[in-house]
Amino acid sequence: MNGVIMITQFFFTIVIGLYFLSKFKSEQSDEKAIKEHSKTEAEHFNAMRRIHLSEPITEEVRPQNMNEVIGQDDGIKALRACLCGSDPQHVIIYGPPGVGKTAAARLAMEYAKKSDGTPFKHNAKFVEVDATIMRYDERSIADPLIGSVHDPIYQGSGVYGCAGIPQPKEGAVTKAHGGILFIDEIGELPNCQMNKLLKVLEDRKVILESAYYSKNDKKIPTYIHDIFKNGLPADFKLVGATTKKPEDIPEALRSRCVEIYFNPLTKEHIETIIRNACKRMGIDIEDGAVNLFSMYAKNGRDAVKLLQLSKNTVYLDRRYRIDTQDAAWALNACRYTKGMYFDDKEKIIDISVIKPKEKNS
Ligand SMILES: Nc1ncnc2c1ncn2[C@@H]1O[C@H](COP(=O)(O)OP(=O)(O)O)[C@@H](O)[C@H]1O
Ligand SMILES: [Mg+2]
Structure with a gap:
């Protein structure tokens, strides 16, 4: 009887051993295939990165200081008044295409940082986004402007995903914290994004929500508890540029910004x-x-x-x-x-x- 049990045990040990061996081998070959594939892809993209066309002339001759922005003396003066000094304000720049709005906005941060009494630190960021290509998702799975929570259901087998931890992702408003957020073509921002942006301007932080979050969940790291409790910091000055007319811009945004005009x-x-x-x-x-x-x-x-x-x-x-x-x-x-x-x-x-x-x- 004992002999039969031992043979059965031996048989199952062999079967289980073979099962794990084949699993191990298949994982190893998966890993090898992934490594080989990523090596080829990396080589392909590195080779592409070594190819450079010449710099577009519009970039090459882009004004490098405010004096080189021609014909916008009042607009530049107003822009500097809004952003330099001890109490910077949010701004919307109106004007037709190609008259120097983007060029001036890109120079604003350096001028503001050098001004007397400025609250901007020497390392304050200038973050630029283009509202015409602002990707967002109504379920807030992805929101590069405001920020979002990467819920476990969308994380797949990542470390946080496996542990069921919702992962906050910061958006441009948080990346610009302490500096300037420049939204080019701000008039094109979808309504939903615009409303969220207004809320952030009001609160100076981003409050995130997730059905996967529980304040009692001990698995969730402390910094994520802190983000859900206190929000992501988003204290910045907004500079928006638009070719639209003031009346086409939401009143709620207009009322929070100084409106300045660039001339044809x-x-x-x-x-x-x-x-x-x-x-x-x-x-x-x-x-x-x-x-x-x-x-x-x-x-x-x-x-x-x-x-x-x-x-x-x-x-x-x-x-x-x-x-x-x-x-x-x-x-x-x-x-x-x-x-x-x-x-x-x-x-x-x-x-x-x-x-x-x-x-x-
Ligand atoms: N007022 C200006 N002074 C100097 N260069 C200008 C001016 N307006 C436009 N340009 C030139 O045209 C390019 C595009 O200008 P840009 O600032 O992007 O225009 P906008 O944002 O108003 O559409 C700049 O790189 C610059 O070479
Ligand atoms: Mg522009």
């Missing part, structure tokens, strides 16, 4: 932007070309874009100066005007038919 650029401003950009990029340009571009470019970004096209065109011809005819060609090719004529030798025969751009249009 005049022909003279665009001339200055073109000349500065040429200087920065070492481009030689004829006065007539500057004049033509400034007549037709709709804004600063447009002017820089036209300049880039002309620069590339003349460089392809192995020439190193943009002359009036190059400018006329670029404007014609891009259908800015129908008013230019070329003779057989492709010389402009009459550019006087070009109607000047209306001032401030």
Whole structure:
């Protein structure tokens, strides 16, 4: 009888042993496959990262200090008044596209930090987000602006997921704590996000909720208990920029911000932007070309874009100066005007038919 029991025990020990051995082997081969796959993927992305196209010209000539933002003296003065000094305020910058709103906002933090009595510390952050691509989920699974709780149901087999611990994820409002949160195209923020943002501006913290949270759960780390109890810090100054009209922006946001306005650029401003950009990029340009571009470019970004096209065109011809005819060609090719004529030798025969751009249009 004992012999039968021993044989049965021996048999089951072998079966269990084989089971665990095969499980161990399959886990090892999974691990190996994952390692190999991630090595190939990492090599692929590292190779991609070594490829660089040239820096866009709009970045290369982006104003590096407030004096280089042309034609917005009042707007810049107001922006500095709002953010510099001992009591900074939230701001909305209104203005048409391509007139320097983003450029000015990006410079604001450094100016604010250097001002007398500023509450911003030397390491205060400038966090930039674009409202047009703000991903969010109505169930708050993901909210890169406000923050969210990564609940165990969505965590899968991660450490917190297995332990059933809800994991708070900070959003841009918390990343900007102690600094400036710049929301470009703030007028495009979905209503739900806008309302949450207003609440954060009011409370200066983000209160998170989760059906998986219990204050009596001993498994949950102390810092997570602290976040659920006291919220995530989110004390920052908001700078929003928009091409929309004030009446299209929610009143509740407007009432919390100082509203400042950037102007459409005049022909003279665009001339200055073109000349500065040429200087920065070492481009030689004829006065007539500057004049033509400034007549037709709709804004600063447009002017820089036209300049880039002309620069590339003349460089392809192995020439190193943009002359009036190059400018006329670029404007014609891009259908800015129908008013230019070329003779057989492709010389402009009459550019006087070009109607000047209306001032401030
Ligand atoms: N007022 C300006 N002064 C100098 N450069 C300007 C100005 N406005 C636009 N630009 C040029 O156009 C580019 C885009 O401007 P940006 O600040 O992004 O415009 P916005 O945010 O108003 O749409 C800048 O990098 C700069 O080269
Ligand atoms: Mg912008």
